[in-house]
Amino acid sequence: MSTDRVVIVGAGHAGFAAAAALRECSYEGAITLLDSTAALPYQRPPLSKGFIDETLAEDAIAFRDREYFAREGIELRIGVSAVAVDRDNRAVLLSDGARVDYTHLILATGTRPRPLPVPAGAGAFTVLRTPDDARGIAANLAAGGRLLVLGGGFIGAEVAATAARRGLDVTVVEAGPQLMGRAVSAYTAQHLAASLERLGVRVLLTTRVAEVRPGAPATVVTDDCRSLPADHVLAAIGVVPETELAERACLPVDDGIVVDEHLLTSDPAISAIGDCARVVRPDGTSRRIESVQNATDQARCAAARVTGRPYRYDRVPRFWSDQGPERLQIVGHADRPTADALRGTPSGRSFSVVRSDSAGRVVAVESVNDGRTHMMFRRLFESRAPIAATDLADPDRPLTELLTLSAMGERNPL
Incomplete structure (x- = not known):
């Protein structure tokens, strides 16, 4: 040894x-x-x-x-x-x-977990990071009542959907103009917000928290002076x-x-x-x-x-999130402003969003409730073939045809 x-x-x-x-x-x-x-x-x-x-x-x-x-x-x-x-x-x-x-x-x-940037009394809220945190939240769900989620990212939306399906009165407070603002397109964010609302979740956008006061119930005070009572408060504003x-x-x-x-x-x-x-x-x-x-x-x-077999790390990133009945899968990474094109319609059960940068290069694709389409998009990304965003978004261009073309094309990062 x-x-x-x-x-x-x-x-x-x-x-x-x-x-x-x-x-x-x-x-x-x-x-x-x-x-x-x-x-x-x-x-x-x-x-x-x-x-x-x-x-x-x-x-x-x-x-x-x-x-x-x-x-x-x-x-x-x-x-x-x-x-x-x-x-x-x-x-x-x-x-x-x-x-x-x-x-x-x-x-x-x-x-x-990112700390709350506002005054919050001891015991006024919980976070979700460890099994101990999760056990505490599970106990809150079992107790029922009102859950107030601070932050509309992946964790906040997932917990909100889970709690709503358990019968809790759920409110999500998000400072930005859409849910998951750093991660997904407006099309996907609007679809997932509407899905939460169908589950009974109240979604408050462009709403900032000014203070969290402990108590039974706790009270979340917003920057427009509203007071939101809650039996349970989860802070999920990122990491x-x-x-x-x-x-x-x-x-x-x-x-x-x-x-x-x-x-x-x-x-x-x-x-x-x-x-x-x-x-x-x-x-x-x-x-x-x-x-x-x-x-x-x-x-x-x-x-x-x-172990002596070095290589450069250049893998295409992938993400996923389950939010109640919704399954979101993402390939690529959109960390700068993008032009977004739809393949399918958000009003339907499944659709995809093709996201491209200012140079017209596809940087990410989001698929909602369509694992088969997502897998084809993944194969296209991993082929690194030059394919126009308009072709990816065109529902009349079968992805199988684009996969065949990519297999014949020159490798070039999307």
Whole structure:
């Protein structure tokens, strides 16, 4: 057995996938997987849906049971935090006073809920990040009453849909002009908002929160002086990357831990992957992606490099969200203003939105309730063939025909 050791900080999707991928790549050294949560490494997406709805048991969200880690020779240390990195001596210092040496360190620290920027009394609201958070929300759903969700992103919309189907009186308060404003087109946002409203959810757009007052009931005060009473308040206004450990280690940070296309930080013995990592590309642009697929693919890329088979990370990002009866799937990433074209109609059960940048290049496609179409769009994206946005949006151009053309065309990033 090699004397090398990879230490992974964070056992979410990226951290667990990195440990598993190292063994799949025949890494023979020691692996230590650290996480501050005292639970077996688990999947986060179900927390806002089946887990809080109590239709999914806790053991069903674990990536693997304890026997897996023992069998694969992965040392799992949970309920303990990494507090510092001694880069000179290649060691991680832990909250319990222990010290773990490493040959290579992988930071998979993820994100934490964005704090409310307004006054909020103790116990006035909850957040959703861990199984403990989800158990508390599940208890609130079982108790019934009024739920007020602050934030209309993916988590807020998913919890709102789940709670409404359980019979709660639900209100979503969103500061922006549409739900999921940073993530989806206006067409998709309007469709999903209408779906929530059909479930009985009250959606308040362009409404800012000024204060959250604890009590029974709690009260949310808006910037236009309305008082909204609620038995339960969930703050879901987004997340921020966990970069403190990297900052204390004097690694570059810019809304994420800065890494190159091989996912290496400025220290060649330290990688960062997943939601916490901001990848800088050769043209100077950078991107931090929050998605399960991105976390898993970056983990495999880092593991391949550690085991001597490096490649540049350039995977096309993918996202998904289940909101009551609605299934949203996205391929690509629209992080700048786009021109959006419809394939299908939002008034129907299923449709897609083709999003292109100012140069006419397709940067993302959203599919609602149409997995088959989404899979074809994914294949087109992954072919990286030059296809006009007008062709993708034209319902008279079968996607199978475009797939055939892309197979014959020159590779060129969309």
